[in-house]
Amino acid sequence: MTFEELEQIAAETRENREKSPRELNVCVAAGCLSLHSDAVKKSLEEEVKRTGATCRVRGTGCMGLCSLGPLVASEPSGQLYKSVAAADAAEIVKNLEGAPVPRLLCSREQPFFQRQNLIVLENSGRIDPEKIEEYIAADGYRALVHALTEVNPNEIVQEVSKSGLRGRGGAGYPTGLKWGTVSKTAGTTKYVICNADEGDPGAFMDRSVLESDPHRVLEGMAIAAYAVGATRGYIYVRAEYPLAVKRFGTAIREARRLGFLGSQICNTKFNFDMEVRIGGGAFVCGEETALIASIEGRRGAPRPRPPYPAQAGLWDMPTLINNVETFANIPSIVRRGGDWYASIGTKKSKGTKVFALTGKVRNVGLIEVPMGTTLRQIIYEIGGGGPEGHKFKAVQTGGPSGGCIPEQFLDLSVDYESLRELGSIMGSGGMIVMDDSACMVNVAHYFMEFCMSESCGKCIPCRSGTAQMFELLTRMTLGTATARDLELLEELCDMVSSTSLCGLGQSAPNPVLSTLRYFRDEYIEHINEKRCRAGVCECGSTVGVTA
Amino acid sequence: MNPAPSVKTLMIDGKDVSARADQSILDAARENAIPIPTLCHLDGLSEAGACRLCLVELKGTPRLQPACVTLVEEGMEVTTQSPRLEKYRRMVVELLFAERNHVCSVCVSNNMCELQDMAKQLGVTHVRFPYRYPRLPVDTTHERFTMDHNRCILCTRCVRVCTEIEGAHTWGVFGRGVDAHLITDLDIPWGTSDTCTSCGKCVQVCPTGALFEKSKVGMQSQKNPDFLNYLNEMREIER
Structure with missing residues (x-):
């Protein structure tokens, strides 16, 4: 594959689209699909066939505003229709040429779309994720061909370092530094792994990227493999994401067909192929050493680090392991340069971040904003604020490893840094907005239950400590706790975070610690007054409960 | 022939010691008669890093590090005893006692138990956490041995000895979190296992009364894991 061949495919695809430019793009990613967008697509197809209208009906990826799904975009006019039902097909097709259907219209001018800066999601909702030609027509695989034919691996590592990209899985380790370490470590075989074991409650960024634009991740992995000298790749996707598994599998087959995977890629000596590994439902397998054990066919339990996977990873070989979103940033960085990427974001956190905005906000969905955007902008401008009659209380970031950030x-x-200072973490990008109908003790209780049931059971602090913390929190929600229980809880938080083997246990107390830091009075109320001001917990007395 | 590993000098609890570069902090400390408590570690088996009793403080490192898997480094300054470490170690033992049903007075390994000894050594006089009292089975199907899940601390010594020394791979861990427990083969009764060679190594390495030989109680139930070093020496396995 050369630039010329790539350009030819892109030109042909564009030409075909221009020949009959009218198209209806139906979101068939999991969010809209769960609202039966497949039925919408089918009925649109039937309607087009019946009326003989010249219009293509395509299934595309996520368009972002999941709470108003199923979403349908009408091109080339660019109109976006919300909450489309199968019965609306006739009206939409009838109005293809004339005025839009006002009843279903969803403005693209609203802040939800305007305030975003799309890099990872630039193709999401615009291309058919199952057709490699459409990705190529959107400048896809140019970065890979450029990397293989025009620059050496070290230059790629330097470019990624220059971009300031940091791991999007949550911890924020500098990506360029990790790539440099793996590339310098000697090994007969090296591996690249994509961590797609997204399991935080309320997070669906990686799923959407894989469902909407799988080739972007695949291209990022291939570039990474070239940069670090790897020849084999694995993508570890959780089994709960069947559509992502299917689409990525299709992407791999398509990439092989066009020679982006296999041997002597782009007529160079670079060989690289990959396969999908499906997780068995354990949250802990998102931890890199547990994930590697799982790929090796062993029980998904973490092991102490060092040695880090960069030195001894999969089958003890040097292994590069990055998150879906990290890889998805790579093609853009290679194509547009590290300096361009570094010009977005804050001093220490560069680029954009994809967030899954959920909870008590009007606009629930997938967003991508530059690092350094304020929480207020995200929640009130993009998210449209909370429902009427309720007061904002806190926003939870980082899932079970993160914390709750209050209004002030x-x-x-x-x-990365500012969230850590507040006792939360960036995490993989889940953002759950809570209003005064949420009880913070109950929130901590929920996340502790999650950590308890997802602990692998290998080390004692996490296995037994989370169970004890859960029991103490249960007492609080039931109104049977004493001041002594709160003391014990705080002692356990310190011990479990200091002594656990892996990140799951070390961060398991974070939801408790952050709610204790900002909402301690709620804990005290549950213990001393047996009162839950949000009326969520059944702690006996209901004095002061308004709901 | 591989060149001999280099020698590092470091400081453990203020004492200058030397160690081979491939030695762990735990090895180096024990060679120099500096005690570090452990439960999942056993000389002759691979390390699990699971019990967290051997955590030590390293100067310049914010996180505590397990001595069993952390290799010595030149100029390292290790602290093995501090009020913080002792507190965490006592809490580990407390959490173990509260987790399952460790009733020493009616246990076959009473006074022969590493968990009991550890509690004594660390001064754990009582358990502050609520006992969980789970209902757990006892597998008596094997003709010579018994597995009592009530006493198991999931140190996985039995799993490792069965895999690494006997090569039978009979023992495994099933389930997650507090529900994690040992199984034989694909979760079948021990007595019906095809892979178990009845060698009894698992029993000898078990630190508590979870695995024991039938009809042996009290002094008779004394375990002897020293065979491991002998076997490893004969097989020229370096650990």
């Missing part, structure tokens, strides 16, 4: 910090700009 809403003007804080979102980056």
Whole structure:
């Protein structure tokens, strides 16, 4: 594959589209699909066939505003229709040429779309994720061909370092540094792994990327393999994402067909192929050493680090392991340069971040904003604020490893450091907005239950400590706790975070610690007054409960 | 022939010691008669890093590190005893006692138990956490041995000895979190296992009364894991 061949495929695809430019793009990613967008697509197809209209009906990826799904975009006019039902097909097709259907219209001018800056999601909802030609027509695989034919591996590592990209899985380790370490480590075989074991409650960024634009991740992995000298790749996707598994599998087959995977890629000596590994339902397998054990066919339990996977990973070989979103940033960085990427974001956190905005906000969905955007902008401008009659209380970031951020910090700009200072973490990008109908003790209780049932059971602090913390929190929600229980809980938080083997246990107390830090009075109320001000917990007395 | 590993000098609890570069902090400390408590570690088996009793403080490292898997480094400054470490170690033992049903007075391994000894050594006089009292089975199907899940601390010594020394791969861990427990083969009664060679190594390495030989109680139930070093020496396995 050369630039010329790539350009030819892109030109042919564009030409075909221009010949009959009218098309209806139906989101068939999991969010809209769960609202039966497949039925919408089918009925649109039937309607087009019946009326003989010249219009293509395509299934595309996520368009972002999941709460208003199923979404249908009408091209080339660019109109977006919301909450489309199969019965609306006739009206939409009838109005293809004339005025749009006002009843279903969803403005693209609203802040939800305007305030975003799309890099990872640039093709999401615009291309058919199952057709490699459409990705190529959107400048896809140019970065890979450029990397293989025009620059050496070290230059790629330097470019990624220059971009300031940091791991999007949550911890924020500098990606360029990790790539440099793997490329310098000697090994007969090296591996590249994509961690797609997204399991935080309320997070669906990686799923959407894989469902909407799988080739972007695949291209990022291939570039990474070239940069570090790897020849084999694995993508570890959780079994709960069947559509992502299917689409990525299709992407691999298509990439092989066009020679982006296999041997002597682009007529160079670079060989690289990959396969999909499907997780068995354990959250802990998102931890890199547990994930590697699982790929090897062993029980998904973490092991102590060092040695880090960069030195001894999969089958003890040097292994590069990055998150879906990290890889998805790579093609853009290679194509447009590290300096361009570094010009977006804050001093220490560069680029954009994809967030799954959920909870008590009007606009629930997938967003991508530059690092440094404030929480207020995300929640009130993009998210449209909470429902009427309720007061904002906190936003939870980082899932079970993160924490709750109260109202006084809403003007804080979102980056790795600022969130850590507040006792939360960036995490993989789940953002759950809570209003006064949420009880913070109950929230901590929920996340502790999650950590308890997802602990692998290998080390004692996490296995037994989370169970004890859960029991203490249960007492609080039931109104049977004493001040002594709160003391024990705090002692356990410290011990479990200091002594656990892996990140799951080390961060398991975070939801408790952050709610204790900002909402301690709620804990005290549950213990002393047996009262839950949100009326969520059944702690006996209901004095003061308004709901 | 591989060149001999280089020698590092480091400081453990203020004492200058030397160690081979491939030695762990735990090895180096024990060679120099500096005690570090352990439960999942056993000389002659691979390390699990699971019990977290051997955590030590390293100067310049914010996180505590397990001595069993952390290799010595030149100029390292290790602290093995501190109020913080002792507190965490006592809590580990407390959590173990509260997790399952460790009733020493009616246990076959009473006074022969590493968990009991550890509690004594660390001064754990009582358990502050609520006992969980789970209902757990006892597998008596094997003709010579018994597995009592009530006493198991999931140190996985039995799993490792069965895999690494006997090569039978009979023992495994099933389930997650507090529900994690040992199984034989694909979760079948021990007595019906095709892979078990009845060698009894698992029983000898078990630190508590979870695995024991039938009809042996009290002094008779004394376990002897020293065979491991002998076997490893004969097989020229370096650990």
